[in-house]
């Protein structure tokens with residue numbers, strides 16, 4: 713099977729000159745279509761850095777990083793912008809726009825997709841909010857939603873364009889355990905329905921069971937999970 717994400721001998725450095733510091737060391741990772749991979753590991757170990765490289769949010773410097781068949785190592789800004797259109801992102805803090813309603817926030821997830829008409833955007837956004845259980849909150853502003861509801865809006869925004877890849881950085885960190893569970897179950901179900909690949913960073917032991925595979929990052933190096941989980 714062809715890898716959706718193929719990382720080979722990837723190194724990454726922050727800073728220049730004497731301050732240059734290596735944060736990723738010889739990362740190798742192959743992820744297949746439809747797989748849910750969870751990445752765990754201590755704070756500062758390089759998880760977010762790897763996620764942002766895969767997502768095209770920063771440019772890969774050394775080694776090879778192929779996402780949906782495109783090499784991102786050495787890619788220019790235009791190529792990275794194109795690559796980003798294939799992904800949905802879910803961050804730890806939901807990153808919703810406070811001045812936009814739930815519906816308008818979800819619509820943002822479609823705005824890079826020029827082929828969709830405004831009517832279709834509205835319809836698909838409303839349907840996606842319905843799927844995440846917020847069909848009766850379309851016109852609410854983030855301030856009037858609970859933490860779990862806001863994170864569900866963020867999930868709807870990430871998935872509304874039916875991306876091939878979803879990247880999630882500690883999506884349950886700000887949630888109580890029930891909302892956290894609801895949120896990952898939702899991601900899991902939507903992903904399986906849309907056949908998308910998920911790379912999810914978490915410290916949350918309670919959600920490890922949704923993973924097809926768990927990888928472990930420590931000191932900028934990736935390993936298989938050190939203990940069997942299950």
Ligand SMILES: Nc1ncnc2c1ncn2[C@@H]1O[C@H](COP(=O)(O)OP(=O)(O)O)[C@@H](O)[C@H]1O
Pocket residue numbers: 726727735753754755756757758759760761762
């Ligand atoms: N923009 C940046 N500039 C310089 N150093 C950074 C930057 N982002 C992260 N780092 C450093 O890179 C290392 C890995 O950070 P990060 O990827 O955020 O780890 P994690 O997500 O596992 O907590 C840390 O030592 C962090 O301080």
Ligand SMILES: [Mg+2]
Pocket residue numbers: 759760761881
């Ligand atoms: Mg992080």
